[in-house]
Amino acid sequence: MVNSADTFCPVTRSAKILGSRWTSQILRDLLLNDSRRFQQLQTSLVGIAPNTLSDRLKMLEAERIVERRFYEDHPPRAEYVLTERGRALGATIRAMRDWGNKYPD
16 A cells, blocks of 8 residues: 555655666666666676666656667667766765765675
8 A cells, every 4th residue: 555645755756766676776887877778788787687677777767867869770779878867866876885885794
């Protein structure tokens, strides 16, 4: 059952996006690089299944955090870039990195 207060809770809204496995790592890669192609993300994220990566990218695109840009028409090929909204998550990802460095175990 969804509590109606959860809809307005900023922590809940943020966790909805960042709480999915692999999402933070995808954002990390996009923050460290101007753009990434699907294969580059898959290579960087050792162990992620292609369908999981595709699902996460679609979710991030739907949330307007990531934008897909086509760099070739035939066959269609795309790269992913952060939107302004996505870049705003940089401080959160850096805080997660800092916490992980401070408490490594």
